[in-house]
Amino acid sequence: MLPNRPATLARRIAPPFGEVASGLMSGTNGEIAAIESIRRGLPQPPDGETWIGDDAAVVAGPGGESLLLAADTVVEGVHFDLDLVDAADVGWKALAVNVSDIAAMGGRPLHALVTVVGASAAMIDALTRGLAEAAAAYECAIVGGDLSSGPCLVVSVAVTGTTGGREAILRSNARPGDLLFVTGTLGRSAAGLRALRAQAGRGATAQAGLTGMAQPACVPAAPPELAAAYRRPVARVAEGLAASTGGATAMIDVSDGLGIDLDRLATASGVGVLVDAVPTAEGATRDDALAGGEDYELVFAAREPGAVARAFEAASLRPPIRIGVCVSDPRLRRIGDEPLPASGWEHRLR
Amino acid sequence: MLPNRPATLARRIAPPFGEVASGLMSGTNGEIAAIESIRRGLPQPPDGETWIGDDAAVVAGPGGESLLLAADTVVEGVHFDLDLVDAADVGWKALAVNVSDIAAMGGRPLHALVTVVGASAAMIDALTRGLAEAAAAYECAIVGGDLSSGPCLVVSVAVTGTTGGREAILRSNARPGDLLFVTGTLGRSAAGLRALRAQAGRGATAQAGLTGMAQPACVPAAPPELAAAYRRPVARVAEGLAASTGGATAMIDVSDGLGIDLDRLATASGVGVLVDAVPTAEGATRDDALAGGEDYELVFAAREPGAVARAFEAASLRPPIRIGVCVSDPRLRRIGDEPLPASGWEHRLR
Numbered sequence: 001m002l003p004n005r006p007a008t009l010a011r012r013i014a015p016p017f018g019e020v021a022s023g024l025m026s027g028t029n030g031e032i033a034a035i036e037s038i039r040r041g042l043p044q045p046p047d048g049e050t051w052i053g054d055d056a057a058v059v060a061g062p063g064g065e066s067l068l069l070a071a072d073t074v075v076e077g078v079h080f081d082l083d084l085v086d087a088a089d090v091g092w093k094a095l096a097v098n099v100s101d102i103a104a105m106g107g108r109p110l111h112a113l114v115t116v117v118g119a120s121a122a123m124i125d126a127l128t129r130g131l132a133e134a135a136a137a138y139e140c141a142i143v144g145g146d147l148s149s150g151p152c153l154v155v156s157v158a159v160t161g162t163t164g165g166r167e168a169i170l171r172s173n174a175r176p177g178d179l180l181f182v183t184g185t186l187g188r189s190a191a192g193l194r195a196l197r198a199q200a201g202r203g204a205t206a207q208a209g210l211t212g213m214a215q216p217a218c219v220p221a222a223p224p225e226l227a228a229a230y231r232r233p234v235a236r237v238a239e240g241l242a243a244s245t246g247g248a249t250a251m252i253d254v255s256d257g258l259g260i261d262l263d264r265l266a267t268a269s270g271v272g273v274l275v276d277a278v279p280t281a282e283g284a285t286r287d288d289a290l291a292g293g294e295d296y297e298l299v300f301a302a303r304e305p306g307a308v309a310r311a312f313e314a315a316s317l318r319p320p321i322r323i324g325v326c327v328s329d330p331r332l333r334r335i336g337d338e339p340l341p342a343s344g345w346e347h348r349l350r
Numbered sequence: 351m352l353p354n355r356p357a358t359l360a361r362r363i364a365p366p367f368g369e370v371a372s373g374l375m376s377g378t379n380g381e382i383a384a385i386e387s388i389r390r391g392l393p394q395p396p397d398g399e400t401w402i403g404d405d406a407a408v409v410a411g412p413g414g415e416s417l418l419l420a421a422d423t424v425v426e427g428v429h430f431d432l433d434l435v436d437a438a439d440v441g442w443k444a445l446a447v448n449v450s451d452i453a454a455m456g457g458r459p460l461h462a463l464v465t466v467v468g469a470s471a472a473m474i475d476a477l478t479r480g481l482a483e484a485a486a487a488y489e490c491a492i493v494g495g496d497l498s499s500g501p502c503l504v505v506s507v508a509v510t511g512t513t514g515g516r517e518a519i520l521r522s523n524a525r526p527g528d529l530l531f532v533t534g535t536l537g538r539s540a541a542g543l544r545a546l547r548a549q550a551g552r553g554a555t556a557q558a559g560l561t562g563m564a565q566p567a568c569v570p571a572a573p574p575e576l577a578a579a580y581r582r583p584v585a586r587v588a589e590g591l592a593a594s595t596g597g598a599t600a601m602i603d604v605s606d607g608l609g610i611d612l613d614r615l616a617t618a619s620g621v622g623v624l625v626d627a628v629p630t631a632e633g634a635t636r637d638d639a640l641a642g643g644e645d646y647e648l649v650f651a652a653r654e655p656g657a658v659a660r661a662f663e664a665a666s667l668r669p670p671i672r673i674g675v676c677v678s679d680p681r682l683r684r685i686g687d688e689p690l691p692a693s694g695w696e697h698r699l700r
């Protein structure tokens with residue numbers, strides 16, 4: 001069921017409902033149009049709430065306080081391949097990508113519900129192990145869920161979160177003149193996937209018993225830190241809180257690639273973006289960093305670099321990397337002298 | 351992908367994590383064991399919270415107030431067949447069964463997150479219509495979700511809810527001497543599915559062009575009220591609130607059949623149950639009512655029938671039907687002179 005797509009795109013986490021057509025992606029007939037159709041078919045939120053249209057929804061909880069809600073699903077053969085990751089990795093990642101959506105609002109996670117379709121008993125044990133590890137790492141309680149048979153492994157997670165009384169950081173409030181920051185270097189996950197695929201290909205050749213042929217000894221084992229970035233991504237909860245404290249005006253997590261996710265932030269805010277440089281991780285290419293996705297670093301806009309630096313320092317975090325600036329022309333998407341690529345993964349409808 | 355199971359079982363909604371092995375179902379190697387394994391692999395809740403182990407979890411929200419959380423998934427070929435229902439029905443039902451989990455705690459729904467895997471563009475439109483209708487009927491805001499390609503239609507819903515400051519009604523607090531009530535007659539959904547299947551079979555025969563053979567004119571169209579009970583089940587939110595007001599000690603929704611769901615309530619509470627009679631819907635058999643499932647009526651235990659009657663009357667609801675009593679022997683499961691059947695649907699692991 002792996003779609004016939006370039007390797008670095010085929011594994012993308014599907015954008016949540018929120019990630020709606022930008023100027024660069026409108027006119028397509030697939031997922032983006034479907035999300036718009038869903039949004040149009042449902043009631044719109046009251047003032048003060050954010051529903052479909054951001055990393056997480058911001059709603060009033062039972063006592064009137066602000067509650068963050070997000071959901072993300074991973075599907076075998078679409079988002080992951082059990083030849084490259086084990087079920088424990090799938091469990092970790094399914095929770096971590098949801099926590100990342102909460103982090104991108106300046107929040108921290110509280111609870112998760114986990115639905116598992118099509119798992120074997122052994123898979124369930126491994127999934128539970130990975131889920132429990134992520135739940136412990138992010139202090140997010142797994143409080144319920146559902147289990148079903150089905151034709152392939154599907155793990156759906158829904159999370160709640162809180163901003164602790166602060167305003168949630170939406171995508172839509174960046175203003176011209178705001179500086180753009182990213183919480184870390186990019187491209188590690190895409191590079192890790194490529195290395196894991198190469199390694200799996202080498203293994204397959206060896207297993208096929210082609211002993212009369214020279215082994216492709218030039219394919220090294222996947223570097224552990226790159227493989228880990230793909231298999232066990234880190235949600236930047238502390239960084240999201242620091243960005244909020246430091247006056248972030250808009251924020252998004254880099255789930256689908258810096259280009260496309262910056263385009264989403266810019267489109268939601270009605271600003272243009274001018275990027276100076278892409279901070280690229282060691283072992284990754286510039287394209288991995290720009291379009292690879294699944295890095296789960298946070299990109300945010302803020303007015304005062306000094307306040308940002310102080311907030312990150314106070315939280316004992318490495319300083320975020322300044323990558324550019326928001327401008328008033330809402331159509332502008334540039335990296336240096338080039339257009340900012342905003343290609344992205346769309347799920348094919350059946 | 352329809353499992354090789356009796357017709358009335360093959361469509362059952364999978365029990366959420368909460369619905370753990372009872373005495374009657376332990377020792378199996380499938381879903382029940384998997385749920386226990388998941389529960390064992392995760393941290394346990396603090397005092398005052400209920401996580402895995404009930405229709406919905408009861409947790410502290412961001413402001414400390416009580417928050418209900420539940421998730422349920424429906425899978426094409428496991429829970430529904432697109433020859434018998436349309437995608438709008440799937441949308442309605444996916445939300446309604448989650449709302450029913452909130453109702454079974456004495457709560458009302460607040461928000462829903464909806465994840466859709468493997469839908470066509472036309473299916474998404476119909477799903478959205480059904481979801482929007484259920485969301486309006488239950489005053490439950492659909493605030494986000496996720497969309498992915500995949501090999502079959504999977505709709506996962508997570509809901510939040512509130513008891514409005516009242517104690518949530520767990521499964522586990524029934525005491526010997528408590529009376530048992532159900533909010534309506536049972537078996538309509540199972541009878542509706544049987545009628546829809548018979549009708550679909552007749553259609554298939556006609557389509558096969560067997561004009562030389564007599565048409566099976568004895569198969570009538572599915573009675574609309576039975577078909578509707580299967581396609582568009584009603585979550586008993588007002589009834590759950592009335593039961594809570596009337597002093598319910600324990601409550602569960604009838605998702606898998608009166609026998610198995612009463613067994614779950616009794617096992618969680620450590621009591622036995624003695625059922626006098628099964629209130630059977632017109633057009634349904636006793637077996638439909640006892641073991642058919644998907645009725646989504648609520649079964650509850652309460653001490654004072656007068657208080658129950660007054661609460662339902664005050665809410666302008668039809669009075670609940672008294673069906674039996676809780677007894678001190680925790681192993682007792684009887685209906686009249688017979689054992690209470692507690693057969694149920696377990697998903698096969700792959």
